Amino acid sequence: MTTHTKILIADDHPLFRQALLLMLESSFNNACLLEAETIPELEHKLANTTDVDLILLDLDIPGAQGFNTLSNIRELYPEIGVIVVSGFEEPDTIRKAMSLGAAGFIPKSTPVPEMIKAIEDVLQGKLWTPTDDHNKNTPEQQQAEKLATLTPQQHKILHMFADGLLNKQIAYELSLSESTIKSHASTIYLKLGVKSRTQAVILLNEQQLAQASLSPFHRH
Template identity: 55%
Template sequence: MFLPENVIIADDHPLFRQALLETLKSRMPQTQFIEAETVKQLEEVLVEHSQADLLLLDLNIPGAHGFNTLIHVRQHYPHIPVIVVSAYEDRDTISQAIEYGASGFIPKSTDIDSIFNGISRVLMGEVWLPSGFDGKESSPSKSQVAEQIASLTQQQFKILTMFAEGLLNKQIAYQLNVSEATVKAHATAIFRKLHVQNRTQAVLVLNQLEITEDFSHQLNG
């Protein structure tokens, strides 16, 4: 199989991430593994390692809004294959992840050997899906919303997620080290691209790509 030089793991669950790292390091001793626990850290890592060979992405890391992070990464780093590694295992979530550009989907309940096999297949240019998944009965396409989100620049996407967090323009300007006028200019561009009139409507568009499946029963025990 192709041995990657750099693999990014974006996951905020330390026990799962550590177990995954130990397994992959033993089988890919020459590979550098770069970790990110939040969307903000992932953005920084992607800038520094823009030529990474693979991204393992948990859909639920802090700062994520459903499939939006996947869509954003695929738009701005189309050469990096993405495998979604998630606690969600329902057919709709898997189907939509592939629709939005993931090269594979690995449920977190998957055994380590199968996870490694899935990673190997994706690195060879294939698409890997859970055993028994047939792709049928998926939910209606949200491709139009996905296209609108994908049209945002990296800075616009970051500002949109800050809107979702309820930050004021002044707070956003301070965090991004820009002027309030710059934030307002970006906001205007965001509203135009999403075909909305204000930040509340923009956040509603963002939320359309949230994952709604209740998976709390999978986390019991």
């Protein structure tokens, strides 16, 4: 990967932003990562930072006014690639974003390896939009795919969440620091496309129920 790639994350959801930062830090060596929570902050960062390579823009960020921010960035900073990262996945939204000059569109439910591939493609000058294949899968298949991206350690932590253990209890059990558990939690939420511990546990339980209904001899 290009050294010292500058990526600006414009998203107002702290957990999602932290998870994106962790993902980018581990996947893009020497990347310079910047953050903005609001449109004024984004505009300030762009005005005061040189050589930004890529903006990851959430359409829902406060002050965005729909697609206006995307249009303005493309007009003022045509040399900067913009990937829209959004909770909206409708084909019309994707088409509109691309027609206004976005170099990519990543739904927030996209599995992490695909997110990394999308960012790599755009940094190499290609365009990226979600493939139809991912959307053709049933919800159960999509959930199974997301759970499959977790590392063994993350699986263990997710099951401990399901058992109702607190972060400090999990940290004690696994001989890790509480901040490490929080980092793992953020990555788990990102990989599963959820925003909270409760949603992550619900997804796990739904998947276990789906597996149990497929196999009467399924062992938990």
